[in-house]
Amino acid sequence: MTKTNNSLKDRVLDHDDKLLDVLRVLLQCANQRQMWLMFMDDRGCLGDPLMPMNDYPDDPNDVVEIDDLGSVTEAHVLMHRGGMLRELTGNVSVVLAWERLGPDTVMKSDREWARAMAEAAQLLDIPLRAQFIVHSQGVRQLHPDDYL
Template sequence: MTTANSSLRDRVLDHDDKLRDVLQVLLQRASQRQMWLMFMDDRGCLGDPLMPMDDYPDDPNDVVEIDDLGSVSEAHVLMHRAGMLRELTGNVSVVIAWERVGSDSVMNSDRAWARAMAEASQRLEVPLRAQFIVHSHGVRQLHPDDYL
């Protein structure tokens, strides 16, 4: 990581606009379809690790059989694993950025994933700080009004 990016990771992001601005610098704009899983530490800074995940499922509500969870939705699996990683890394909350090529308009797939992940975070009691879209021209925050 460059020194500039390191200093970005040391900024206290006490407002979502500040978090969006840092993600704009780090992620810039979409080049493919993938999900970024990120964490906030106890200082209110972006914590480690920053994890891109391509090839996430199309439908967050598809039910899958998982050995340790049983029959659950794809969103449940992702949020459960995000919660485990948050605890293992000592972070306080989860941040998700949905990267996809296109405009900053909220698409049906954005809405479906954001809603499903917000619901899973509540059911599993995983603190979800915020969700964003990384689009062809930058980063946009997804607010509950965008997906509920």
């Protein structure tokens, strides 16, 4: 788990453009395929921890059997666990960044993961603040129009 830089951690990110600016400083550009799980605190600032997770599943809609959840999709599992971490850390919302090599255009896998996670967040009543793509040239926000 990575701790955020103190000066960045204390910035109130009340608009998605401000959040995007901070993620551009923190994440810069893609190095590998991984998902960043991040949180927003009750001040509207980026909370701790920042958690990179490589080797996440290829298909968010694959159904898996999980002891405490039963038969659910991979996206459901990830959002459920993210929601648990949000509560344990005292944060108020979740931010996701999908890091992958390639252009800044929205790819099929970006769309599938973003849609599945948005649906899981809604089903589980987990506040999902925003989703981003970290690509080879930088960071861009995923808007619902990009994946719905």
